[in-house]
Amino acid sequence: MKTEQKTTSTSLLHSLTCSVCKQSYPASELQTLSACCQMPLLASYTLDEPLSKAALCHREATMWRYHELLPVIQKENIVSLGEGFTPILQLHTLAGRYGFRELLLKDEGQNPTGSFKARGLSMAVSKAKEFGVKGCIIPTAGNAGVAMAAYCARAGMKAVVVMPRHTPKAFREECYWYGAEVHLVDGLINDCAAKAKALNADEALLDVSTLKEPYRLEGKKTMGYEIAEQLSWQLPDVILYPAGGGTGLIGIWKAFHELKSIGWLAPDVQLPRMVAVQATNCMPLVETFFGRQQNAQQYIGQSTIANGLAVPRPIGEQLMLQVLFESGGTAVSVSEEEMVRGMQELSRSEGLFVAPEGAALWMACRNLLDSGLIQPEEQVLLLNTGSGQKYMENVEGKY
Structure with missing residues (x-):
């Protein structure tokens, strides 16, 4: 599936680099995992060109x-439903109750399709369109499948979604409405x-x-870019992120370094400590971070009401660990009962019905x-990844 893309417009995309051995790959060709190490590729940009923050004032x-x-080269290939620039909310009640100077929550549940997955799948589908791809397939715990189905529908592309059979009905039904082909799997x-590999x-x-x-x-x-811009080019002391596959955790850290490189963050701005939060039912990163296992390759996890955290063997484990160690952060786990209490407290004290991951x-x-x-x-900033609406089946009667 090696196809070429058209010449550049305003994107400063330069190349792709293996996250392990740093071998470079051309961004002008469709790429998946690195051929050298079979590990994630990271996009690199020409960051020495002057960019003005003032230009943002006039943009959508x-x-x-x-x-x-x-990375999208031609504007006409952007497949968008208006994702991003979600609000950062002050949690005044909870901050006062527990003695925080400032407690913030970035509410990604206000994205199209109800979660932060809209960002990643908008971008992935846009690049797929740019390369002439006719369809996409995804294994998902719920929200990513919904987002991919929506953006593929927007792009006129085939969508195949593979999700656990126990995934709440709301996720499955939404995929059907977008016209996706849905496969349910025990596990x-x-x-x-x-x-998904067998189907494809x-x-x-x-x-x-x-x-x-x-x-x-x-x-x-782009969550990282927005946090910086919305906080007047300063950063929180601590960011808590629910880490299943960990793409956002890795991406936010990447964004902060890119902003430093182009001068949008001052050299003396301290980068935050990053905290990866997992479910006690499925906490491979926590186990590796604290040295209780060498890596997550053999980890056995269980299902959780926070569907997005049920990722027992994340391919991005080493990248996540790198973020935690570089930032001086940590990894923690939360029980199912605690998540329910968190949903109750955020709902009743702040009027926010967040996903269990956010709780x-x-x-x-x-x-x-x-x-x-x-x-x-x-x-302290919490990054709520989605709306609690789709998880009603998981938490029914627990209010």
Whole structure:
């Protein structure tokens, strides 16, 4: 499926680099995992050209406002539903109750299709369109499949979604409405990945699994750009992120470094400590981070009400660990019962019906405050990844 793309417009995309051995690959050809190490490829940009923050004042309030630092070459190939530039909300009630100086929440549930997955799949489908791809396939815990189905429908492309049979009905039904072909599998997302590979044995479809192509990451990194811009080019002391596949965690960290490179973040701006939050039912990164296993390649996870956290063997494990160690952050897990309590507290105290993944962040934040790993005077940002609406089946009657 090696195809060439047209000549450049405003994107500063330069090349793709293997995340392990740093071998370079041409961005002008459709790429998946690196041929050298079979690991994720990272997009590189020509960051020495002057870019003005002032130009942002006149641009649309979507993730595409940062188009120079995004990989789509021709504007007509952008497949958009208005994703990005989600609000950062002050959690005044909870901050006062627990003694935080400033507690913030970036609400990705306000994206199209109800989650942050809209960013990555908008980008992946746009690049697929740019390369002339006719259809995409994805193994998913729920939200990514919905987003891919929507953007493929927008682009006029075939969509094949493979999800666990226990995925809440709302996710499955939405995929059907977008015209996707849906396959249900007994197991978790790693079992869905095996099924997707078998279904796509002829490679007629582009597999847009987490980090198995380079561009979902580029959509997700725009959360980092927005956090910086919305906070007047300063950064929080701590960012908590629900890490299943970890694309957003990796992407946000990548974005901060890119902003430093182009001078949009001052040299003296301190990068935040990044905290990866997982479910106690499925916490491979936590186990590796604390040295209880060498890596997650043999980890056995269980299902969780936070469907997006049920990723037992993430291909981006080493990249996530790199972010945590570089930032001086940590990895923590939260129980199912704590997630429900977090959903209750955010709903009743702040009027926010967040996904269980988002609730896990709040409970992790409370626990880290109690343990002294977060200080009351620090500015803390929670990144809620989606709306709680689609998880009703998982939490029915638990309010």
